Amino acid sequence: MTTHERPAPTLIAVGHGSRDPRAAATLRLLVDRVRELRPGLDVRLAHIERNAPLLPDALVPGAVLVPLLFAPGHHVKHDLPAAAALAPGTRVAAPLGPHPLLVEALADRLTEAGWTAGDGASRATGVVLAAAGSRDPESGAAIRTIAARLSERLGGVPVVPAYTSAVTPTVPEALRALAARGRHRVAVASCFTAPGLFATRATAHAPWLASRPLGAHPALARLVLHRYDRALGAAPAARPELAFSVR
Structure with a gap:
C-alpha cells in the first residue's frame, strides 16, 4: 500500500452468539480462514448477543458487516x-x-458424514436441511432455495427444509413427510455456522447420518469475502436488505 492508498474497509463477521463455548471458538476459526484468504485485510468477529465482543463494541466507521x-x-x-x-x-x-x-459447503459436510454419490440415486434416501427458523417470509424463501440447490447438487434426491424454531416443519415433521414418500434412509444437513442448541437439537433426530455445522469450511470463508466485496460495490444504505441477492 502506498502513502496515497487507503486501507480496505474493515470486515466484521457477525455471528449470532451462543451459550455453547464451541460456537465462538468455531467462528474464530472461520474468521482466521478469511484472514488467510485476504492477507492485510482487517477482519474481526462480533456477535449479536451472548458472546464478546458484542457488535456495538466492535464497530468502526466505514466497516462492512457480514452476517x-x-x-x-x-x-x-x-x-x-x-x-x-x-x-x-x-x-x-x-x-x-x-x-x-454455501451449497458446496453443505454437500461437502454431508460427504464427510458418510454420504456417497450412490446415495443420490437411491429411492430410499432423502435429506432434511435443518436451519434456524424465522417468521420472515423472505427467510423461508431463502432456505427453500438452498434446499432446492442442494437437491440439484446431490443428483435430485429430495431435500426438505426444516426448522428448529419459530416455524414449521420441524425436523421430526420433515422426517415423517419423507418417510411417507418411502424415504426412510434420511440424512440431516446442518445449515448452521457453528455448534449450539439449534444444531444439536436438529441432528439429534437424524435416523441415519447428520452433517456437522459448516464452521471454517473453505467455501464458507470464500463466501464471506464474496459478500464483503459485493457490499463494497454499493454505496452505504439505510436499508441494506433492499440490495439482497440470491447470487
Whole structure:
C-alpha cells in the first residue's frame, strides 16, 4: 500500500452468539480462514448477543458487516442496520445464503458424514436441511432455495427444509413427510455456522447420518469475502436488505 492508498474497509463477521463455548471458538476459526484468504485485510468477529465482543463494541466507521447467517430475518434486516447506524459509512452485506458456495459447503459436510454419490440415486434416501427458523417470509424463501440447490447438487434426491424454531416443519415433521414418500434412509444437513442448541437439537433426530455445522469450511470463508466485496460495490444504505441477492 502506498502513502496515497487507503486501507480496505474493515470486515466484521457477525455471528449470532451462543451459550455453547464451541460456537465462538468455531467462528474464530472461520474468521482466521478469511484472514488467510485476504492477507492485510482487517477482519474481526462480533456477535449479536451472548458472546464478546458484542457488535456495538466492535464497530468502526466505514466497516462492512457480514452476517454469518443464511437468510434475511430479523437480525439481518433490523439489528445489523441499527448497529451500522452508530458508525458512519458502515455497510451491511447480504446474508450467506442462497449461494453456490454455501451449497458446496453443505454437500461437502454431508460427504464427510458418510454420504456417497450412490446415495443420490437411491429411492430410499432423502435429506432434511435443518436451519434456524424465522417468521420472515423472505427467510423461508431463502432456505427453500438452498434446499432446492442442494437437491440439484446431490443428483435430485429430495431435500426438505426444516426448522428448529419459530416455524414449521420441524425436523421430526420433515422426517415423517419423507418417510411417507418411502424415504426412510434420511440424512440431516446442518445449515448452521457453528455448534449450539439449534444444531444439536436438529441432528439429534437424524435416523441415519447428520452433517456437522459448516464452521471454517473453505467455501464458507470464500463466501464471506464474496459478500464483503459485493457490499463494497454499493454505496452505504439505510436499508441494506433492499440490495439482497440470491447470487
